[in-house]
Amino acid sequence: MAVTEDGVVQDITMNKTRQKLIRATERLLRRDGLARVTTRKIAREAGVAEGALYHHFGDKAELLYAVVQQSMGDFHEVLESLPLQVGQRTVCENLEHTLQAAFDFQFRIVPIVCSLYADQSLLARTREIMSERGIGPQCSVAVLAVYLQAEQRLGRVAADIEPQAAAGLLLAGGFHTAMLDHLLAREVTPAAARQRLRETVRTLLTGLEPRIAAESFSAPMTGR
Amino acid sequence: MAVTEDGVVQDITMNKTRQKLIRATERLLRRDGLARVTTRKIAREAGVAEGALYHHFGDKAELLYAVVQQSMGDFHEVLESLPLQVGQRTVCENLEHTLQAAFDFQFRIVPIVCSLYADQSLLARTREIMSERGIGPQCSVAVLAVYLQAEQRLGRVAADIEPQAAAGLLLAGGFHTAMLDHLLAREVTPAAARQRLRETVRTLLTGLEPRIAAESFSAPMTGR
Amino acid sequence: MAVTEDGVVQDITMNKTRQKLIRATERLLRRDGLARVTTRKIAREAGVAEGALYHHFGDKAELLYAVVQQSMGDFHEVLESLPLQVGQRTVCENLEHTLQAAFDFQFRIVPIVCSLYADQSLLARTREIMSERGIGPQCSVAVLAVYLQAEQRLGRVAADIEPQAAAGLLLAGGFHTAMLDHLLAREVTPAAARQRLRETVRTLLTGLEPRIAAESFSAPMTGR
Amino acid sequence: MAVTEDGVVQDITMNKTRQKLIRATERLLRRDGLARVTTRKIAREAGVAEGALYHHFGDKAELLYAVVQQSMGDFHEVLESLPLQVGQRTVCENLEHTLQAAFDFQFRIVPIVCSLYADQSLLARTREIMSERGIGPQCSVAVLAVYLQAEQRLGRVAADIEPQAAAGLLLAGGFHTAMLDHLLAREVTPAAARQRLRETVRTLLTGLEPRIAAESFSAPMTGR
DNA sequence: AATGAATGAGCTTTCATTCAT
DNA sequence: GATGAATGAAAGCTCATTCAT
Numbered sequence: 001m002a003v004t005e006d007g008v009v010q011d012i013t014m015n016k017t018r019q020k021l022i023r024a025t026e027r028l029l030r031r032d033g034l035a036r037v038t039t040r041k042i043a044r045e046a047g048v049a050e051g052a053l054y055h056h057f058g059d060k061a062e063l064l065y066a067v068v069q070q071s072m073g074d075f076h077e078v079l080e081s082l083p084l085q086v087g088q089r090t091v092c093e094n095l096e097h098t099l100q101a102a103f104d105f106q107f108r109i110v111p112i113v114c115s116l117y118a119d120q121s122l123l124a125r126t127r128e129i130m131s132e133r134g135i136g137p138q139c140s141v142a143v144l145a146v147y148l149q150a151e152q153r154l155g156r157v158a159a160d161i162e163p164q165a166a167a168g169l170l171l172a173g174g175f176h177t178a179m180l181d182h183l184l185a186r187e188v189t190p191a192a193a194r195q196r197l198r199e200t201v202r203t204l205l206t207g208l209e210p211r212i213a214a215e216s217f218s219a220p221m222t223g224r
Numbered sequence: 225m226a227v228t229e230d231g232v233v234q235d236i237t238m239n240k241t242r243q244k245l246i247r248a249t250e251r252l253l254r255r256d257g258l259a260r261v262t263t264r265k266i267a268r269e270a271g272v273a274e275g276a277l278y279h280h281f282g283d284k285a286e287l288l289y290a291v292v293q294q295s296m297g298d299f300h301e302v303l304e305s306l307p308l309q310v311g312q313r314t315v316c317e318n319l320e321h322t323l324q325a326a327f328d329f330q331f332r333i334v335p336i337v338c339s340l341y342a343d344q345s346l347l348a349r350t351r352e353i354m355s356e357r358g359i360g361p362q363c364s365v366a367v368l369a370v371y372l373q374a375e376q377r378l379g380r381v382a383a384d385i386e387p388q389a390a391a392g393l394l395l396a397g398g399f400h401t402a403m404l405d406h407l408l409a410r411e412v413t414p415a416a417a418r419q420r421l422r423e424t425v426r427t428l429l430t431g432l433e434p435r436i437a438a439e440s441f442s443a444p445m446t447g448r
Numbered sequence: 449m450a451v452t453e454d455g456v457v458q459d460i461t462m463n464k465t466r467q468k469l470i471r472a473t474e475r476l477l478r479r480d481g482l483a484r485v486t487t488r489k490i491a492r493e494a495g496v497a498e499g500a501l502y503h504h505f506g507d508k509a510e511l512l513y514a515v516v517q518q519s520m521g522d523f524h525e526v527l528e529s530l531p532l533q534v535g536q537r538t539v540c541e542n543l544e545h546t547l548q549a550a551f552d553f554q555f556r557i558v559p560i561v562c563s564l565y566a567d568q569s570l571l572a573r574t575r576e577i578m579s580e581r582g583i584g585p586q587c588s589v590a591v592l593a594v595y596l597q598a599e600q601r602l603g604r605v606a607a608d609i610e611p612q613a614a615a616g617l618l619l620a621g622g623f624h625t626a627m628l629d630h631l632l633a634r635e636v637t638p639a640a641a642r643q644r645l646r647e648t649v650r651t652l653l654t655g656l657e658p659r660i661a662a663e664s665f666s667a668p669m670t671g672r
Numbered sequence: 673m674a675v676t677e678d679g680v681v682q683d684i685t686m687n688k689t690r691q692k693l694i695r696a697t698e699r700l701l702r703r704d705g706l707a708r709v710t711t712r713k714i715a716r717e718a719g720v721a722e723g724a725l726y727h728h729f730g731d732k733a734e735l736l737y738a739v740v741q742q743s744m745g746d747f748h749e750v751l752e753s754l755p756l757q758v759g760q761r762t763v764c765e766n767l768e769h770t771l772q773a774a775f776d777f778q779f780r781i782v783p784i785v786c787s788l789y790a791d792q793s794l795l796a797r798t799r800e801i802m803s804e805r806g807i808g809p810q811c812s813v814a815v816l817a818v819y820l821q822a823e824q825r826l827g828r829v830a831a832d833i834e835p836q837a838a839a840g841l842l843l844a845g846g847f848h849t850a851m852l853d854h855l856l857a858r859e860v861t862p863a864a865a866r867q868r869l870r871e872t873v874r875t876l877l878t879g880l881e882p883r884i885a886a887e888s889f890s891a892p893m894t895g896r
Numbered sequence: 897a898a899t900g901a902a903t904g905a906g907c908t909t910t911c912a913t914t915c916a917t
Numbered sequence: 918g919a920t921g922a923a924t925g926a927a928a929g930c931t932c933a934t935t936c937a938t
Contacts, residue, residue, distance in 0.1 A: 017919085035259060035343035039912060049920040051914080060912065091432070114341030117334065117406065119259040127409060138404060148432070158434045165423040166432055172400030173393045180361060182341065185351060199389040207431020208315070208372070208390055210382045241901080263929060273903045278930065280901095465897085483707060483791035487933060497899040499935080508933065539880070562789030565782065565854065567707040575857060586852060596880070606882045613871040614880055620848030621841045628809060630789065633799060647837040655879020656763070656820070656838055658830045689922080711908060721924045726909065728922095 018056045020046040025067045030108060034064075034115035061122070068126050071112055072135050078105045079143040086150040091157060094147075095201050099174055102140070103197060106171075107178040113137075114179070141167045166204065173200045242280045242290075244270040250291050254332075258288075258339030285349045288340075292333055299329035303367050310374040315381060319425050322368065323398055327421060330395075331402040338403070365391045390428065397424045466504045468494040473515045478556060482512075482563035509570065516574050519560055520583050526553050527591040534598040539605060542595075543649050547622055550588070551645060554619075555626040561585075562627070589615045614652065621648045690728045690738075692718040698739050702780075706736075706787030733797045736788075740781055747777035751815050758822040763829060767873050770816070771846055775869060778843075779850040786851070813839045838876065845872045 024046035028037045039060055043050040057063040078101050085094045116123045130136035144167035151157040177196065181188055188196075248270035252261045263284055267274040281287040302325035309318045340347045354360040368391035375381040401420065405412055412420075472494035476485045487508055491498040505511040526549050533542045564571045578584035592615035599605040625644065629636055636644075696718035700709045711732060715722040729735040750773035757766045788795050802808040816839035823829040849868065853860055860868075 031344075033342045033344045033347070036345070038910080040910095043921095050912090051920055052918080054913070055918060111341050111344075114338040117338030117403075118257050118342035120255065120257040120335075121260075123257065123407065124409075127407065130408075136408070138408065155434055157432050158430060161427045161430060161432055162423045165420075165427045168400065169393055169397045169424060169427060172396040175403075176392065176396030176399050179341075179399075183347065183351065184360070184362065185348075196389070199386045200393060203385045203389045203393060204428060205431055205433045206382060206385060207433070208381050208385060208429045209431070210379055211435075262927080264927085274929095275904065275931080276902055284929070479792075481790045481792045481795070484793070486931080488931095491900095498933090499899055500897080502934070503897060559789050559792075562786040565786030565851075566705045566790035568703065568705040568783075569708070571705065571855065572857075575855065578856075584856070586856065603882055605880050606878060609875045609878060609880055610871045613868075613875045616848065617841055617845045617872060617875060620844040623851075624840065624844030624847050627789075627847075631795065631799065632808070632810065633796075644837070647834045648841060651833045651837045651841060652876060653880045654830060654833060655881070656829050656833055656877045657879070658827055659883075710906080712906085722908090723910080723925065724923055732908070 017046075017048055017052055020048060021053060021056060021063060022066050022070060025063055026071065026112070029067065029112045029115060031111075033111050034118055061125070064122065065125060065129060068112070068116070069129055069133070071109055072126075072130060072133075074105065078102050079140050079147075082143060082147045083150070086147060087154050087156070091151055092201060092205055095170065095205075096198060098144070099170060099197055099201065100194070102171060103174040103178065103193065106175045107181065110175070110178045110182050137171075141171055144170060169204060170201075239280070241270075241272055241276055244272060245277055245280060245287060246290050246294055249287055250295070250332075253288075253291065253336050253339070257335060259342060285346060285353070288336060289350070289353055292336055295332045295336075296329055299325045299364075302326075303364060306367060306371045307374070310371060311378050311380070315375055316425060316429060318371075319394065319429075320422060322371075323394060323421055323425065324418070326364070326395060327398040327402065327417065330399045331405065334399070334402045334406050361395075365395055368394060393428060394425075465494075465496055465500055468496060469501060469504060469511060470514050470518060473511055474519065474560070477515065477560045477563060479559075481559055482566055509573070512570065513573060513577060516560070516564070517577055517581070519557055520574075520578060521581075522553065526550050527588050527595075530591060530595045531598070534595060535602050535604070539599055540649060540653055543618065543653075544646060546592070547618060547645055547649065548642070550619060551622040551626065551641065554623050555629065558623070558626045558630050585619075589619055592618060617652060618649075621652075687728070689718075689720055689724055692720060693725055693728060693735060694738050694742055697735055698743070698780075701736075701739065701784050701787070705783060707790060733794060733801070736784065737798070737801055740784055743780045743784075744777055747773045747812075750774075751812060754815060754819045755822070758819060759826050759828070763823055764873060764877060766819075767842065767877075768870060770819075771842060771869055771873065772866070774812070774843060775846040775850065775865065778847045779853065782847070782850045782854050809843075813843055816842060841876060842873075845876075 021042060025037065025042050028041055028045055032041075039050055039053055042063070043053060053060070053063060057066065079098060082094070082098055085098075088094065116126050141164070145163040148157055148163040148166055152159055152161075152163065157163075174197070180186070245266060249261065249266050252265060252269055256265075263274055263277055266287070267277055270276075277284075277287060281290065302322055306318070306322055312318070340350050365388070369387040372381055372385075372387035372390055376383055376385075376387065381387075398421070404410070469490060473485065473490050476489055476493055480489075487498055487501055490511070491501060501508070501511060505514065527546060530542070530546055533546075536542065564574050589612070593611040596605055596609075596611040596614055600607055600609075600611065605611075622645070628634070693714060697709065697714050700713055700717055704713075711722055711725055714735070715725055718724075725732075725735065729738065750770055754766070754770055760766070788798050813836070817835040820829055820835040820838055824831055824833075824835065829835075846869070852858070
């Protein structure tokens, strides 16, 4: 037994191999997708024997659950510092900065998250894990919505929009873009990605409706 | 074209065995996920021999692609008719109608499309198919962007937004929502889905930025 | 019923398809090898339906036998005119000319003949066909041996060599070379092939033993 | 190197399962021909699981190649010792000894090597393997040619013949004979085979050309 | 006689899992 | 705990053959 830097007591040898396996699996999942991740590849990538996997996990699925747990755990860390930004700088800057970090994360987990959809029983188990631990993508949306709501109170965001819908749109944009980048094997430079993201934020901030002061008294052109 | 013994006119796409295979595949994909759907199971579910699959489709990937294509159904028509809607009714109505059809489609194909990401080589194969036939999700985005651009020219959409970014955002919203519905096994009533979609469209139309002071006293332009 | 130019009575329609199938099979056998020749490819190459094959042949093996019969039939035609050359021109010229024709033939049938060895039961059936019709590669050897024997009688070939062994060597050289050309995918120009063949013939004509008149009275250097 | 429980020293090539597979394959290849030899049958014949085959060989082709390599056995050694025979005993004896070993090898591999020609893609794969490892039938020809050249320098072989052509002819003779033995299912006693080989060597040594008049009265130099 | 969709056994290969060392 | 050879059940796919038209 030993105590790690985090102060957590753990059996070192056990966790060494266990962690190596989890990290190797995550790396492979990201690179090749679930269907191409075999126990043999995992063992090789982790630098341990194939049989060792079964000392630490009941079967392959349990190893997978461990990876999902760990990946999902990171999910809302991305948005962690957002509440501290309320009222600071401009809303536009805050959103851009946050979504930039979100996108980096989203781009990395697309292959893992999507892989879950290839196996309904794996997806169901993931659902349970998220529910048990109170995590999941909906949490990120919630955090972002809370931020927008706080800015609404400060009058820095329009009062009549639905923060939940806006937050969903913002995160959806990043995830969808990440998926298309993977699907189309697009090579996007950081600068282009940044520019793309900026346009998205600006579009959502200004809205699609024409805003012509002179006409604001006449009947709205896109009313319903 | 050919006439069956029943006197029913049918074209190639109505082939009986072919249809049985596509429908069986869709059923299994939704129920079990791609990783658990084998050619053997598909054939049994369709009530045909395994070899028949390879008479009608070059390989499993092509069958999958046929399922996606068939699922597009209504959405494809809605998308095609979108250019005709330019200047008609309100922008809000047109977007809601289009996104409604999009969401129906997206909800159906999430389990299939996401499954592709579980296998990088299948993803690459899909990329090829799309590239050969000049199709793919980016086409839907493009069609929607063209529509927005046309409305921009008519002054029914703000001149300074990026149609591409706005179109991406709108479709991303639906896809992301569909993914979450599947992941969380949410049971969403059609009415709730409709309401949700309306909020999303409204949010994007009005934008997050607070309206200028002069207007903030008048009734909101797109209140509900 | 009709009579062909060869004076053979045959049902034209039957033989048309039958011949198309045999020729298509031979072509494919040559190009792809037995393992890659499927009934589907044969039918397509012949321009008939797959089922038609079974109207003319009991099964695939029977079609193959027909091809082998036809190919083997050509086997000794190659050496047909050789008996007429006895005593004409030089032995060297006659051999070169004959082996040139033999090689062209051998190069073409290597893939077919070798394919037979991939299936012992096919090889056994071929053995029967050859035995029934009195054909086969050994006949070519025999024809060449008879020629050499005849030249021996005229004193144009050494009296103390075994015609059978010499004939075997000559034909073996061509066949072996043809096999290596196929195996190594060598591209040999007609000129190079001709040169190669000439050296072979010359080597066999002169023999490996040193022939130094002055020493012919001393003990032979390579006697036994 | 490793020592088994029996205290037997063994190296990698002596691996038990590996050897069982190679021997089973050779047996089946000889009995049924490549077209009828499946991985299933090989595993059953070897008494191991089908999957074991893929632990020891990358694919079926590599197993086949291992069979060929193992079959070379004695012949390889004889070929290697050939350079040491230069100037030793008589050329005739050396050739007979070498070709005897060659024929034993050739007779065994005819069913395998010929089978390769039944599948152009397998033939191409073989070509690659040979090219990678710098081996192949042409190497045997080359070694024999080098030997003949060395004997030429010693005056024990005629100076004006082409060693390459002569070496090719000698090995071709054995291969062709082996092919005919298989095709015609000839049962040849070792004594008859020996005699046949002797005649072939003698024929090539003396050549077909009639000896010059001056000598034709003396006893033949290599009579029997 | 000719067609070609349909069949289903069988192919090579993969891979999660076990177990003697 | 760790190892990695061995297992054997599937996987995707092929193909000779049949049969209703």
